[in-house]
Amino acid sequence: MAEKSTYHHGDLRRTLLDQAAGLLREEGEKGLSMRALAARAGVSRTAPYHHFADKQQLLCAIAEEGFRRFVGVLRIESAALSEQRLQQFVRNYLEFAVNNAEYYDLMFGSQLWKSGHISSALQDEAHSSFRFYVAQVRAWQDQQRISPTLDALRYAQVTWSTLHGMCRLLIDGIYLDTATMGPMCDQAGSMFWRELQVP
Amino acid sequence: MAEKSTYHHGDLRRTLLDQAAGLLREEGEKGLSMRALAARAGVSRTAPYHHFADKQQLLCAIAEEGFRRFVGVLRIESAALSEQRLQQFVRNYLEFAVNNAEYYDLMFGSQLWKSGHISSALQDEAHSSFRFYVAQVRAWQDQQRISPTLDALRYAQVTWSTLHGMCRLLIDGIYLDTATMGPMCDQAGSMFWRELQVP
DNA sequence: GAGGGATTTTGACACTGTCAAGATTGCGCG
DNA sequence: CGCGCAATCTTGACAGTGTCAAAATCCCTC
Structure with missing residues (x-):
């Protein structure tokens, strides 16, 4: 379950929350964009929107x-x-x-x-x-x-x-x-x- | 000096500071964009940049x-x-x-x-x-x-x-x-x- | 009146959040 | 076992952002 093939991530929601916090800590508030986050999670720009309605909801979850x-x-x-x-x-x-x-x-x-x-x-x-x-x-x-x-x-x-x-x-x-x-x-x-x- | 013809505003810097504060108060932080501010001052998008180096400097002045x-x-x-x-x-x-x-x-x-x-x-x-x-x-x-x-x-x-x-x-x-x-x-x-x- | 410096504009670029439509996959039910 | 559906992911697109470069316009001084 660690190295998934490609399409389905498997645990994207969890990954997003962690990577988002990491981005915030390293780059600051400005550095956290949905696109950058998606890239960091190794996924396409709009993938996060299937786990969080919008950026606000992501931030609320964090x-x-x-x-x-x-x-x-x-x-x-x-x-x-x-x-x-x-x-x-x-x-x-x-x-x-x-x-x-x-x-x-x-x-x-x-x-x-x-x-x-x-x-x-x-x-x-x-x-x-x-x-x-x-x-x-x-x-x-x-x-x-x-x-x-x-x-x-x-x-x-x-x-x-x-x-x-x-x-x-x-x-x-x-x-x-x-x-x-x-x-x-x-x-x-x-x-x-x-x-x-x-x- | 009140009603200027067109091109030169005459007192743009002052106007920008006031309108920016107004925008902030009425629309909140999100509502204050350089472009919206320029529009509200009746001037083109990049005119403010001749009075403030960038948005940060505008905010600092406010x-x-x-x-x-x-x-x-x-x-x-x-x-x-x-x-x-x-x-x-x-x-x-x-x-x-x-x-x-x-x-x-x-x-x-x-x-x-x-x-x-x-x-x-x-x-x-x-x-x-x-x-x-x-x-x-x-x-x-x-x-x-x-x-x-x-x-x-x-x-x-x-x-x-x-x-x-x-x-x-x-x-x-x-x-x-x-x-x-x-x-x-x-x-x-x-x-x-x-x-x-x-x- | 002419020129020069200040001011404003138009055009362009890279970036953002987010929607709609399609592609791919895993899972449950027959 | 297999089929279909729902969940997941991707690509394409749009409006909006800050800001730079080059061109246009104006005001003021000599």
Whole structure:
């Protein structure tokens, strides 16, 4: 099944997803064209259209894979929640984004979200990630001595914004660079922690 | 000078910048093509290329105008700095971004920053904005009873990230929406404030 | 008035996403 | 076993994109 004769690829969909991610990583967003992708997969220009309705759907599928890899980054052990643990959490989030920038760009980029043609599967995946995070904050409130007056949703929105903003500025090379990631993560984690300790 | 005969436009550069921003606002990023822009300016396809080397330079010029409008949003009266004032500052930043999303997308978007062909004028404008913000934080430290151990640069990086992250999530319609902007701004401003009060 | 530099146009090229029609194949049902 | 159908892949085509080169047109200065 490895070396197929010619006509039928056998596992084109899988190949397309992998090669597309590779192209994105190596050549950047501009480098990923349907035609280049098809060529790289050793197939003709329009073959991909039998597996994805259009380019947007291809990108949505890649983003979904991104979210699947993303799972695990968000989870924080709430037993013995501490400042250090929060700082580590920030580090994990940023490291994922920086090391998987092709995926992160699709998962949280305007390209898909502002297009209006985002797949509902992707939307579900994204929203459930955020809901998971909010639920986790609520769990902290129950288990730890954390200000019960804190609005978990607002806190989640603002802290996620901080994480997302740092990732964007890092990936795009604006204001932040990876050389100072450590101290920045500590600062962010400290702020997250401090807000939880408010009486 | 208003109604020119035909051939020479007279003020094409200015017209292009305005019409480009209009196109962006009305049709979105996809809607802004050099050809559509030329048509809208009532001129032939390649005329714009005598005022901007290529599309990137056009976008850079628009982004520069964005930064010029942006000036003033960053300034915070440090006399009587307060939690409310910080919250208002957050509100101002977000309102600018949301109300001028076409500009904000260019000013802080990957489109220009990741291209490698960003104009140095734009880069200067952007960096000086950030330096201004950092200097402002340092001024607070001098004038108010604010923790002198706070690293102003780190604080500036993290708070700017929060602002930028909120803007991105708002503009792209991920997780945040404008209906809850008020409480979110308050939450962010409170966190900013609290970090300044650390002994 | 003539010339020159700025400005605009027309023509062309390589590239993009995507549709329609045909070619080729593998699989299920008889 | 074999036949037909559906899935898969290809070729051809079209409109649209950014941008270059050469030609046309204009305005301004001497």
